[in-house]
Amino acid sequence: MKLELRGITKRFGPLVANDSIDLVVEPGQIHALLGENGAGKSTLMNVLFGLYQPDAGEILLDDVAQHFSGPGQAMAAGIGMVHQHFMLIPVFTVAENVMLGHEPSKFGVIDLPEARRRVREISDRFGFDLDPDAIVEDLPVGLQQRVEIVKALSRDAKVLVLDEPTAVLTPQETDELMVTMRQLADHGTSIVFITHKLREVKAVADLITVIRLGRVVGSAAPTASTDELASLMVGRDVELTVRKGAPKLGGEAFVVDGLTLFSPTGQRLLDDVSFTIHEGEVLAIAGVQGNGQTELAETIVGLREKAQGSIRLYGDEIIDDSVKQVLEAGVGFVPEDRKVDGLVAEFTVAENLMLDRSGTGPFTKGLSIDFAHRDAFADTAIAEFDIRTPGPQTLVGRLSGGNQQKVVLARELGRELKLLVASQPTRGVDVGSIEFIHERIVQVRDSGVPVLVISTELDEVIALADRIAVMYRGAIIDIVPADTPREQLGRLMAGVHE
């Protein structure tokens, strides 16, 4: 079946999540939708699946316009979706999961043998090797995903949407999935493959559409080079310039040595990471999302346990310190996701500005919180950081992203720092605030504090960095000067090291 999206636009308030997106998927084609997190891929697929109504544009199946007011209609029309997080009932068998929602019945009784037969039939056709009577939770993740695929196929899906299907898979399972995808396509199924991983796209896609900031920024054949794709993904349209002088380097201040971290399941998340930051220097970590940057920041501030190696701040070992100890040692932390780790949305601006200092210090007086100091600090921070808020007692959840981020920054910069760790400091932030936040980070650098910036935005990395470390698969693949050409950085981000 041919799927066509024409001029799909979806707005959330002032934000345009999808801006007039066109996409054509031919029958039997594997069409990769490539884009960074937040580019608008999932919104587009939710529109396709009837979960969102587009503000403009139309969906066509075999050149017939469709209107889906819910997933049920989309499925009936032949669209199947395999979500990143499986929609399976863990204690049910494979057959039970597959028939769920459209149970075959005989004389009003569920016809389980028929469901089993269907699973076996589809499973055999594609060599899936699925036992209809296996309990889903006993299956490895890769097989669970196949159950999802069988579920979609059993409803006669002609267009299959795979949303970040490899995020949860091991490399071997990923390879198997690609074989499966190719088989399905050869049987005439159209596949939309959503991902941000370049290697997979190149391996399996027939055609690649790159989405950035809600817009289609280009199409490419899988033969396109990785750095071509990477530069399309991270974009070049916004040139960010930060006025900054040459760094006045002091001594070695922050040293990470042989840092290695395993997940509870034994995955290697950080692989022998070593770097040094001097006083008055910005080291920026570049890399495609999900190559260990999150874990690196979290390990430094103490959110991850059982890391091996060494993290030294002015000679003091802090690898085993608790978050509290790390913060008290003078580490400022701007987490990558302010809504999750940085702010309490239901707290006021003033309360959020003292979030990590409720224990001791100037914000307490005797047994009570020092409300006078809290409010005075809030007034100062609002003025100094130009936080656009009706007042210090406004709930922080009501502010715009940029102003929320300024609250985080004002809090973290509001005390004596020995190190600043800023993860994605301007993600989801308006352009005006980006400039402001960048200037403040440079100010911190110029005051002689070592700064670690982690960003998936190459522009941001280049704008802020004095040196750039590129992460790939949990390891630092290289540390290069800030004036390294983008093309070379793109290659490093794709894991190509010359």
Next chain:
Amino acid sequence: MSQTESAASPAPAATRPPRPSRGPRPTFAEVLHDVAAGGVTRIIAAIVLSLAIATVFIVFTNEAVLGTLGYFFTRPGDFFGAAATAIGDAYVAMFRGAIYNTRADTFAAGIKPLTESLRFAGPLIAAGLGIALTFRAGLFNIGGQGQMIMGAVWSAWAAFQLHLPYGVHLVVAVIFGLVGAGLWAGIAGWLKAKTGAHEVIVTIMMNYIAISLTTYLMRTPVLHDMSGSSNPTTRPPDPTAVFPPLIGGYDLRVSFVLCIAAVAVYWWLMERSPLGFRLRMVGLNPDAARAAGINTGRMTIVAMVLSGLFVGLAGINQSLGRDGNFGPGIDSGIGFDAITVALLGGSRAMGVLFAGILFGALKAAGPTMQLANVPPEILGVIQGLIVLFIAAPPLVRAIFRFLPEPREITDIATGQKPQLEQKEGE
């Protein structure tokens, strides 16, 4: 949706424990938060609605009204007359039982129902504060019953076993009760912090353990006077350890003052102290709390222990607010009613105070209403309906259209909260 993507992202990322708020449905904690944060209008609407339904119940359980139904179509007026009488009688009885007895000879006797309402309200307020505290900290303490029993039994033990002078004895007995209840609740917090055992399950089980354990001990010399009856009871407290009456001639005791003081303590703790700030932070966003250097496990234990102290005060109120001994039913269901009180009070100090007084009044009104031919179960129905309406905000909003939409709505399609900020794209 970037969190969703990054949370389970490629090879190196995949391991952060799944974040509660990303699922397709709101989590237990989010529902809890929504319910606990009930607005004043919504709460009043819930009470009005419950009373309205209770009124229907009153009408159709009244024998005189039922008699008129047989010939409703010939003389409908009789039905409405009887219904009006039934409703009038019931609410007059409620007033006489809970606030002022208009049939009394003197003012002193007339006002007695009000003191009774307050007497019933005291432990409801104290226990309600305890449950409310856990709501604010993102926990759900269903173990009020067990914690009350522990508070009652430990204080009772000190009251009959230790022999101390007036004043000192009472204080010591109170401290014993608080310690007992606090430790008992702390076990659930400790289990949650160390093993992840869900506090709802654990506290329910701890209720059973508390009841059975004390029932057993009430048959042994530890608590029981073996020369007396064989019913499981404690020994009666020394008079030195019993709360004296607040005003002569009424059953309202000094313990009521402690319960009121607890309201002030709770307010200060939650709204003014750094500890309360941290408890609320953990309740609203445990991830941010962790990133702010807060040991969330320790906060869970602290929240449960503090909760146990408030609930324990209710138990002490029961055990030392009387001159005689008591059996294992000492909690009188207050441990569970406290959940309703906390919900109704929106987990705020003043809210719990008023909710406690309301429920105390309903309890006090029971006997008089029964005399007015209203089944006493109606009061339970009212309580149940109030909880139902408060716990189902969309239901109340559907009935009362004028109520404002909640500030945060969970998007049914994605299970995400629509963000007020500029979004990142998805």
